[in-house]
Amino acid sequence: MKNIITLLLLFAFGxxxxxxxxxxxxxLFEKMWxxxxxxxxxxxxxxxxxxxxxxxxxxxxxxxxxxxxxGDSYFFNTDMENAHAWYDKLxxxxxxxxxxxxxxxxxxxxxxxxxxxxxxxxxKTFAKLTENKDDRSRLLNQKNLTxxxxxxxxxxxxLKNVAVNTKYSDFGPMYxxxxxxxxxxxxxxxxxxxxxHWNDQPFLNMYLGELNAMESDLKLIxxxxxxxxxxxxxxxxxxxxxxxxxxxTRNNYQNSLKRDSKGTNHLKLYSAELRxxxxxxxxxxxxxxxxxxxxxxxxxxPTVSRxxxxxxFVSDMPGSIGATDIFVVDILEAPANTTVLDxxxxxxxxxxxxxxxxxxxxxxxxxxxxxxxxxxxSDGHLGLGGLDVYESRxxxxxxxNPVNLGAPLNSKMDDFGFIIxxxxxxxxxxxxxxxxxxxxxxxxFVRSPKEEPVCEQTISxxxxxxxxxxxxxxxxxxxLSATGSELDTSxxxxxxxxxxxxVLNCDTKFKVIATKIGYESKDKLVIxxxxxxxxxxxxGLETLNELIVEEQGVLKIKIGIIYFDLDKSYIRTDASIELxxxxxxxxxxxxxxxxIESHTDSRNSDAYNLSLSDRRAKATRDxxxxxxxxxxxxxxxxxxxxxxxxxNCKNGVxxxxxxxxxxxxxxxxxxxx
Numbered sequence: 304m305k306n307i308i309t310l311l312l313l314f315a316f317g318x319x320x321x322x323x324x325x326x327x328x329x330x331l332f333e334k335m336w337x338x339x340x341x342x343x344x345x346x347x348x349x350x351x352x353x354x355x356x357x358x359x360x361x362x363x364x365x366x367x368x369x370x371x372x373x374g375d376s377y378f379f380n381t382d383m384e385n386a387h388a389w390y391d392k393l394x395x396x397x398x399x400x401x402x403x404x405x406x407x408x409x410x411x412x413x414x415x416x417x418x419x420x421x422x423x424x425x426x427k428t429f430a431k432l433t434e435n436k437d438d439r440s441r442l443l444n445q446k447n448l449t450x451x452x453x454x455x456x457x458x459x460x461x462l463k464n465v466a467v468n469t470k471y472s473d474f475g476p477m478y479x480x481x482x483x484x485x486x487x488x489x490x491x492x493x494x495x496x497x498x499x500h501w502n503d504q505p506f507l508n509m510y511l512g513e514l515n516a517m518e519s520d521l522k523l524i525x526x527x528x529x530x531x532x533x534x535x536x537x538x539x540x541x542x543x544x545x546x547x548x549x550x551x552t553r554n555n556y557q558n559s560l561k562r563d564s565k566g567t568n569h570l571k572l573y574s575a576e577l578r579x580x581x582x583x584x585x586x587x588x589x590x591x592x593x594x595x596x597x598x599x600x601x602x603x604x605p606t607v608s609r610x611x612x613x614x615x616f617v618s619d620m621p622g623s624i625g626a627t628d629i630f631v632v633d634i635l636e637a638p639a640n641t642t643v644l645d646x647x648x649x650x651x652x653x654x655x656x657x658x659x660x661x662x663x664x665x666x667x668x669x670x671x672x673x674x675x676x677x678x679x680x681s682d683g684h685l686g687l688g689g690l691d692v693y694e695s696r697x698x699x700x701x702x703x704n705p706v707n708l709g710a711p712l713n714s715k716m717d718d719f720g721f722i723i724x725x726x727x728x729x730x731x732x733x734x735x736x737x738x739x740x741x742x743x744x745x746x747x748f749v750r751s752p753k754e755e756p757v758c759e760q761t762i763s764x765x766x767x768x769x770x771x772x773x774x775x776x777x778x779x780x781x782x783l784s785a786t787g788s789e790l791d792t793s794x795x796x797x798x799x800x801x802x803x804x805x806v807l808n809c810d811t812k813f814k815v816i817a818t819k820i821g822y823e824s825k826d827k828l829v830i831x832x833x834x835x836x837x838x839x840x841x842x843g844l845e846t847l848n849e850l851i852v853e854e855q856g857v858l859k860i861k862i863g864i865i866y867f868d869l870d871k872s873y874i875r876t877d878a879s880i881e882l883x884x885x886x887x888x889x890x891x892x893x894x895x896x897x898x899i900e901s902h903t904d905s906r907n908s909d910a911y912n913l914s915l916s917d918r919r920a921k922a923t924r925d926x927x928x929x930x931x932x933x934x935x936x937x938x939x940x941x942x943x944x945x946x947x948x949x950x951n952c953k954n955g956v957x958x959x960x961x962x963x964x965x966x967x968x969x970x971x972x973x974x975x976x
Contacts, residue, residue: 315956327343328376331343332375332376333615337380337846339377341385342676344372348369349368350369351365353365353776354973355381367393368819369915370397371919374389374408375408377624378390381717381735383411383688384415384786387412389680392413392545394406396557398428403429403432404664406432410426410634411688411689413425414560416446419573422450452686453685458710458751459709460491460709460749461681464745465745465746466521466522467485467487467510467523468740468741469741470742471488472486472487472488473485474719474720474733474744475720476510476722477542477722478724479511481914483511483514484509484527485521485756486509486510486539487510497528508527508536509528509551510524511523512524519747520747521745524536526894527651530575530587531551537552539605539669540605543611544605544609548574548575550614551573551589552573552603554938569599570602572593573590574774575589576589594618594650595654600619601618601627602619603620604616604617604668604670606670607634611634612633613633614651615670617668617669620654622656625662625664625666625667627667628656628657629667630655632655633651633652633830634650637650638639660695660702661705663683664683665682665684667680668680668719669720669721671722673723673725674725675696676694676696678692678721679692684705686707687714688714690713690718691718693707694733715736717735718732729749729750731745731746731748732748733745735955746839757835758808758833758835760806760807760808760837761837761838761839762782762803762813762837763953764800764815764840765795765798765799765800765801766799766841766842766843766844768844769844772851775844775853776795776798776856777795777856778794778822779792779817780803781817782791782813784812785811785814799836808831809834810831811831812829814828817844820858821846821853821976822853823844841957850862850888856973858973859970860897860971860973862881862882862885863881864967864968865923865969867919872921873917873922874922874923876928879926882927883930889932893976895936895976896938896975897936898971898972899924899941900920900922900943901919901940901945901968902943902966902967902970903915903966904944904945904948904966905948909946912948913942914942915944915945916942916944918942920941920942921942924937924938924940938974
């Protein structure tokens with residue numbers, strides 16, 4: 304991958320130089336000829352350091368720029384050891400005078416050479432310096448991520464180097480029918496081999512491979528398409544869901560190479576359609592350049608959503624956050640009235656950057672999208688060195704922060720080109736790790752079935768009186784599914800609180816219903832939170848009638864004071880007015896059953912008070928029955944005398960008339976409704 308990442312960004316051809324080594328190096332660097340540029344930067348550094356030993360002071364700004372460019376020439380070529388040598392001179396001494404991006408790159412090179420403790424230190428420095436300014440630092444700070452966290456990721460993958468790999472670059476696998484298409488620089492020519500001098504390898508072409516029964520190995524069949532392969536580079540492709548249209552990456556080439564004003568030949572995306580020939584065979588035809596290509600920037604590495612409506616790709620076009628970003632366009636259906644000559648319809652929307660949840664100031668490359676996730680290679684997120692493979696889960700059509708998939712899938716080198724059959728947990732990935740056969744190799748893998756993190760919510764809450772705010776005890780609370788199935792029941796305690804034993808999944812609809820005698824039932828439709836924890840559902844109840852109140856957990860009918868004449872128990876006119884309110888309420892609720900309790904104050908003897916209160920209770924009952932209420936609906940009518948005083952006005956205690964009056968009361972307790 305030391306060569307192919309650069310190769311796939313910009314394929315540059317032909318240069319001439321007549322300026323100083325540094326100017327030439329810069330020209331080479333800008334055209335992404337990093338290997339050649341690094342040689343000239345090395346010469347320039349030696350010259351500067353030699354002169355500085357002769358008492359010629361190097362200007363800091365000059366020295367910093369050279370160290371940055373020299374380090375970058377190795378970093379972008381994924382030579383972490385040499386990149387570290389340059390950044391090690393730059394960052395520790397000048398870190399307060401340079402862009403924080405170099406601190407991030409320095410930490411990456413430390414990871415790439417296995418110095419994880421030092422890398423952790425510089426990652427912390429980067430996160431602190433860029434707090435709230437860089438999405439990577441926000442992620443590092445919020446989750447307190449460290450390189451050790453990546454190293455501690457439980458291994459999920461078992462890798463195997465496939466048989467088709469050569470000493471050259473082999474990469475970019477993609478499923479096609481029951482086969483695999485991939486890109487290779489293998490020398491397949493029977494005649495003169497055209498070599499791309501930048502890395503002394505043949506030009507890339509696309510090949511078709513046969514999968515074995517276990518889908519763990521690959522055998523070369525033939526070139527994928529003689530009509531698509533040209534004399535220059537073709538690599539990385541994607542298919543429409545019905546596999547009748549292909550999107551592929553190629554040099555900016557149509558009969559001849561095109562370069563920008565600096566002489567750089569960029570990548571472009573092309574499409575082709577599978578059409579039948581006269582002999583009934585099918586070939587890829589009608590090659591078209593996609594409308595968002597440009598001669599001034601690169602577009603490549605496509606992947607298509609499973610519904611065929613979205614095309615994702617990599618570009619360094621204007622609007623990029625970093626060196627290369629992942630973009631997306633809508634694949635549009637032609638309007639019914641569109642004609643062949645209609646030039647206003649391109650078939651695609653304008654490109655949209657996936658944003659900082661995915662893209663960084665570094666390089667995001669080689670996307671592969673499924674219904675569940677976007678997989679990508681990046682050197683801008685926390686990783687093990689070089690490009691690592693990340694998984695960005697799709698939740699409500701939004702991409703989550705990419706998660707490193709850990710070793711052994713990722714290594715100190717470049718790991719990229721990940722594709723997967725999520726149903727089978729099998730797929731392919733590419734890497735230039737030193738244990739391979741060549742520059743870049745294709746590896747098959749088996750992924751351990753991933754246990755989805757369980758996200759659960761307990762349901763709890765409280766019930767209170769809407770009018771008074773008092774908590775209500777002994778309320779039956781029922782938990783229902785969104786479809787109405789009963790899942791659980793609970794009862795509020797003395798504090799009005801309840802909790803269900805049943806646990807629900809996160810982001811799940813459910814309903815809670817609260818019921819209690821004397822109250823209107825209350826239901827509430829709720830959705831559980833989307834993270835582990837507890838969903839709190841408070842409920843407010845109202846009594847069926849304003850005369851119904853609850854006192855210390857007892858439901859009563861509250862009317863005005865029932866007055867009796869001294870030493871008498873007959874119902875006075877003023878008392879009948881209050882009792883008629885009870886009669887009307889009981890007629891309104893024909894299932895209501897009550898009991899009557901009558902009380903006196905402490906004056907007079909206990910026996911006398913008990914007898915008097917009992918006569919008054921029964922007189923009250925008889926009046927209610929006389930007004931048309933069935934006797935059985937009055938469960939009891941009892942007098943308690945002075946046995947249940949509600950204040951301290953007991954025998955021998957001097958109290959005011961008002962205080963004694965509080966004890967002379969009749970209570971109407973609701974038994975049933």
